Amino acid sequence: MITATRSIITWxxxxxxxxxxxxxxxxxxxxxxxxxxxxxxxxxxxxxxxHASEIFLNGNSPAITVAxxxxxxxxxxxxxxxxxxxxSFQKNGALIIGTPASSxxxxxxxxxxKLQQAGQEGYIISTIRxxxxxxxxxxxxxxxxxxxxxxxxxxxxQTRQPVISLNIISAPRIQLRMLNHWDNLNGSIERGYAGxxxxxxxxxxxxxxxxxxxYARANASIGINGTxxxxxxxxxxxxxxxxxxxxxxxxxxxxxxxxxxxxxAKFSAPVELGKLRTAxxxxxxxxxxWKDKIKEIYELVPDFGGFLIKANSExxxxxxxxxxxxxxxANMFADALAPYHGIVIWRAFVYSNEVPxxxxxxAYNEFVPLDGKFKSNVMVQxxxxxxxxxxxxxxxxxxxAMPKTPLMMxxxxxxxxxxxxxxxxYLAPLFKECLESDTYCNGKGSTVAKVLDGSIHPYAITGMAxxxxxxNDTDWCxxxxxxxxxxxxxxxxxxxxxxxxxxxxxxxxxxxxxDVTFIKPAKKMMMASREIAVSYMTPVxxxxxxxxxxxxxxxxxxxxxxxxxxxxxxxxxxxxxxxGFDRTIKGSNAIGQYFPGARKQWxxxxxxxxxxxxxxxxxxxxxxxxxxxxxxNELCKKYYAGADSVKWMQQTWNSLKAKVDPExxxxxxxxxxxxxxxxxxxxxxCLLYFQSFSKMAIPxxxxxxxxxxxxxxxxxxxxxxKD
Ligand code: BDP
Numbered sequence: 001m002i003t004a005t006r007s008i009i010t011w012x013x014x015x016x017x018x019x020x021x022x023x024x025x026x027x028x029x030x031x032x033x034x035x036x037x038x039x040x041x042x043x044x045x046x047x048x049x050x051h052a053s054e055i056f057l058n059g060n061s062p063a064i065t066v067a068x069x070x071x072x073x074x075x076x077x078x079x080x081x082x083x084x085x086x087x088s089f090q091k092n093g094a095l096i097i098g099t100p101a102s103s104x105x106x107x108x109x110x111x112x113x114k115l116q117q118a119g120q121e122g123y124i125i126s127t128i129r130x131x132x133x134x135x136x137x138x139x140x141x142x143x144x145x146x147x148x149x150x151x152x153x154x155x156x157x158q159t160r161q162p163v164i165s166l167n168i169i170s171a172p173r174i175q176l177r178m179l180n181h182w183d184n185l186n187g188s189i190e191r192g193y194a195g196x197x198x199x200x201x202x203x204x205x206x207x208x209x210x211x212x213x214x215y216a217r218a219n220a221s222i223g224i225n226g227t228x229x230x231x232x233x234x235x236x237x238x239x240x241x242x243x244x245x246x247x248x249x250x251x252x253x254x255x256x257x258x259x260x261x262x263x264x265a266k267f268s269a270p271v272e273l274g275k276l277r278t279a280x281x282x283x284x285x286x287x288x289x290w291k292d293k294i295k296e297i298y299e300l301v302p303d304f305g306g307f308l309i310k311a312n313s314e315x316x317x318x319x320x321x322x323x324x325x326x327x328x329x330a331n332m333f334a335d336a337l338a339p340y341h342g343i344v345i346w347r348a349f350v351y352s353n354e355v356p357x358x359x360x361x362x363a364y365n366e367f368v369p370l371d372g373k374f375k376s377n378v379m380v381q382x383x384x385x386x387x388x389x390x391x392x393x394x395x396x397x398x399x400x401a402m403p404k405t406p407l408m409m410x411x412x413x414x415x416x417x418x419x420x421x422x423x424x425x426y427l428a429p430l431f432k433e434c435l436e437s438d439t440y441c442n443g444k445g446s447t448v449a450k451v452l453d454g455s456i457h458p459y460a461i462t463g464m465a466x467x468x469x470x471x472n473d474t475d476w477c478x479x480x481x482x483x484x485x486x487x488x489x490x491x492x493x494x495x496x497x498x499x500x501x502x503x504x505x506x507x508x509x510x511x512x513x514x515d516v517t518f519i520k521p522a523k524k525m526m527m528a529s530r531e532i533a534v535s536y537m538t539p540v541x542x543x544x545x546x547x548x549x550x551x552x553x554x555x556x557x558x559x560x561x562x563x564x565x566x567x568x569x570x571x572x573x574x575x576x577x578x579x580g581f582d583r584t585i586k587g588s589n590a591i592g593q594y595f596p597g598a599r600k601q602w603x604x605x606x607x608x609x610x611x612x613x614x615x616x617x618x619x620x621x622x623x624x625x626x627x628x629x630x631x632x633n634e635l636c637k638k639y640y641a642g643a644d645s646v647k648w649m650q651q652t653w654n655s656l657k658a659k660v661d662p663e664x665x666x667x668x669x670x671x672x673x674x675x676x677x678x679x680x681x682x683x684x685x686c687l688l689y690f691q692s693f694s695k696m697a698i699p700x701x702x703x704x705x706x707x708x709x710x711x712x713x714x715x716x717x718x719x720x721x722k723d
Contacts, residue, residue: 004358027661029475031532032483033217033510035159036077038413041514044160050093051136051163056084056105061436062256063143067097067150070217073153076107088444091134095153096130097146098137102611105130106139114169115141121258122171123227125156127164139497143309144225144258159509170495173453176343176379176408176463177493178226178262179310181470185235185243191414191459191551194471194478197251199229205249212250215470219588222490228465234266236273239293241555248300256279260305262345267309267329268317269293280322281332291336298340306342307333308381311351314635321340325372326350343461346374348382348398353563358581358588359570360386364397365594366396370406377465381408384434386590387571389467390419390543393536394602394612397432397593399448400441400456401723405720408463409435409452416551418533421478422674424649425533426526428488428500435496440597450498464493479671480664483511484526501527503634518659528645536642539635541615542579544571545686547716552680554685557713572614578621578631580614589618621694632696639683640702646676685712 011190037046052075056067068085075083078095088559089096091336100115133499138149140719150168152419156163182190188415219227229247230238237243245497251261270276270289280286295306311318311329319329325462337344351362367380373497374380380402389412399407412430418425435449442456452460469477477483484507491503504526508519537554540547543567547555583590584603590601602608605617610626613619623631650672657665685704687698689712705712707719 001621005138012519013520022648027482027663029477029483030214031665032476032486033158033507034217034221035510036074036154039078039157039160040227041160044162045079045230045483048157048163048686049081052079052081052083052095053091053093054084054089055083055095055097056089056103057095057146059098059143061143063147063258063601064098064102065257066217066220067143067147067176070147070154071097071150072515074150074157076411077387078154078157089133093131094135096135097150099140099142099146101142108377109137109139109708111137111139113627115139117169117171118145121145121148121223122169123152124170125149125153125166125168135162139503146208147220147258149225154504155221155510155603159506160514172223172335172494173449174462176226176326176461176465177224178228178463178465179224179413179468179470179489179491180228180232180410180465181468182231182233182414183229184231185237185368189471190233190468191232191412191416191460192469193414194469194476194482195473195642196471198470198472199246199250201243201246204246208249208253211472212253213702216254216259218486219259220257222487223494224490226262226305227254227260228262228264228308228345230264230667231313232264232308233316234264235309236266238263239269239273239297241296244297244300247297251301252306253516255303260303261301261442262308263297265307265333267308267311267319267321268318278322279317281319281324281328282322287332287336288612290332291564294336294340294342298342301432304342306337306344306377306453308345308347309333310349312346313347325370325373327370329380331373332376334377335668338375338377341377343377344375345367345381345463347410348380348409349388349567350398358583358590360583360590361593364401364593365654366408367405368400368401368468370405371402374405376460379406379408380459381410381463381465383410383412385545391418391428391530391538391542392433392611393543394594394615395437395439395448397590399437399451400439400446400595401593403441403457405458406450406454406461406463408465411464411466411489412490413466413469415482415485415490416467416536417546419675419678420552421469421482422526422671422678424479424481424529425485426481426488426500426504426529427485428492428503429527429530431488431492432489432496432500435451435492438598446595455498464489480511480668481506481526490567512664514658518656521652521656525649527651531643532642532649533681534642535645536682539642542572542609542686543615544568547571553715553717554682554689556686556689560594573618574690575694576693578619578623579693580618580689581616582618583616587618594633606690621696624625632690632694633683633699635688635690636698636702643676643679643683646679650676673721674718677721679716680721681712681718685709685715688712 025505097107109358123145126137132425140146140149187196268279270286273290310316312320333344346365348363351359382396382398386396437448439446450456487507488503506525545556547553548558556568561567564570590658605619622633625634
């Protein structure tokens with residue numbers, strides 16, 4: 001009898017186990033950092049459960065409705081409880097959520113001062129006593145603030161923070177926190193490496209992919225409040241009525257999450273779409289055409305954000321086609337959008353092959369004279385560096401140089417120049433390096449971040465954007481670790497003071513595990529990854545030496561293209577005398593566009609910051625570096641160290657096998673192997689190429705390249721690895 005019972009129990013247990021194994025969802029990355037897996041630490045679980053014993057959350061606005069939904073989902077997952085929403089709380093440990101308008105308890109809790117600091121979108125999370133009971137308050141001034149607060153609270157649980165005595169005030173430092181999608185209407189994505197566009201234009205507006213909502217959740221969880229749906233190389237079709245209806249359908253999904261939609265506008269639309277003879281921004285009929293178009297948009301999307309415009313850049317039409325300035329062009333849109341409180345984001349990414357000046361200088365030269373000429377609802381969006389999203393660039397000299405024009409940051413989250421979706425490169429260190437750079441525009445301490453948030457020049461609007469790395473791949477970003485870059489962008493838009501390390505820590509905990517023996521090494525790998533990529537791609541200030549067109553792999557030999565400023569030789573200027581772009585006063589004097597304090601760090605080749613040596617100087621191959629090596633030997637050292645460090649990343653990852661789910665472990669493992677092959681490809685190609693000028697040997701202590709330069713010049717992908 002006992003044996004029979006035992007075998008029945010064994011049978012039930014094993015069937016149950018099989019059931020669990022089959023029903024447990026494979027870790028495919030879809031859930032991003034919103035995984036809400038059960039808390040397994042007993043003491044924390046008890047405490048979390050106690051502190052969420054009842055939930056008091058009034059209201060039924062769209063934002064509150066999704067906040068409730070998220071909270072339920074989060075608590076069900078994390079605490080394995082069915083959260084109890086109540087109308088009046090009874091128990092110790094209640095969660096009281098809302099605004100002073102929606103909750104009299106919040107209104108009378110003496111939180112005015114803190115709420116003032118939280119502003120329109122921020123939130124507070126505070127432990128207080130009400131009616132003799134300990135409660136956690138999540139309060140905000142707006143329903144969207146409440147939603148952000150809910151995500152903030154869930155993050156505390158996801159990252160295993162204590163919740164017994166909270167006193168958090170969190171307010172965004174930047175008003176417009178945006179993603180720019182370079183998505184085409186045919187589903188392709190310019191510089192996208194994670195599948196097709198998320199927007200299924202063919203099926204919209206009738207079919208609403210559930211993924212749109214998950215996209216909105218992910219963005220709201222990190223504070224993103226704007227999304228530009230279309231490519232900066234714009235298609236006029238997007239402005240036609242059927243497409244605007246599709247845009248409206250997306251806007252309806254995003255609205256509860258506090259996300260406004262924006263579109264790109266092609267400057268020539270009045271001609272191409274409106275059949276006018278001109279698109280001259282000073283022409284009355286053209287102005288009226290845009291006013292009518294904008295009216296049509298607002299009828300469909302009442303909270304439409306505005307336009308992002310690439311004009312007179314890389315062949316795109318613009319006001320200069322009609323002898324007008326960028327300000328004339330931007331102001332035309334600004335006037336038409338103003339009645340609806342829409343804004344124009346005008347890109348400063350302009351350079352022309354016909355202008356016989358260093359590309360580095362051109363945006364500054366064009367835009368600085370226009371400072372003060374833009375209408376108040378225009379922002380000028382500036383890439384982090386003056387060339388183009390390179391693995392390392394000095395900050396753009398426009399930051400700090402336009403006191404009367406709100407400048408918006410444009411980072412690139414998609415890894416156009418950083419190994420697409422095969423390289424693990426955590427970008428928060430790159431973003432932070434730029435944000436913390438000192439422009440000296442108003443004396444020491446005038447960082448790029450302070451320019452952006454309007455604390456140096458009183459900008460009426462502030463903004464930061466990232467070119468998205470999302471696509472319809474199941475895991476959204478192509479590489480499991482690329483999700484961290486989307487996450488980091490949002491977190492830094494919200495609070496640029498967070499450290500790259502803090503963000504990595506949060507992301508790893510939420511995306512993988514709270515096991516510190518996993519987090520520590522994984523974080524170390526993430527933190528080192530950007531510098532490692534710089535070392536095997538573009539060390540010591542080299543830049544723009546990637547393969548032509550696709551911008552994948554090495555291509556320092558690229559010399560014949562449609563435009564000289566798209567080649568690699570334009571930038572590295574290698575010859576028998578040395579290498580590097582002389583941007584000092586003896587050369588192009590791009591350095592002269594920086595304020596003296598900033599300039600100082602780069603002015604001297606021998607005393608300056610070596611990270612930018614070849615960005616600003618052309619120096620001999622025998623130039624002495626601070627570590628005593630010749631420049632040539634330093635390049636060898638960096639390229640070899642870069643490639644070797646990818647090996648170290650592989651070892652680190654392999655050591656974490658037992659701590660990661662098998663799906664994502666294998667995927668990252670394979671990708672790291674590809675990354676290593678690519679790093680060796682970069683190293684050998686670049687060193688063999690530069691050696692053809694330096695005529696110096698690669699020190700014998702290094703494993704020598706296994707092919708000739710000619711062999712490497714023909715490759716389109718990394719040669720198969722030997723190990
Ligand atoms: C470059 C990209 C190109 C973009 C352009 C831009 O290679 O595809 O259209 O920037 O930002 O980085 O407009």
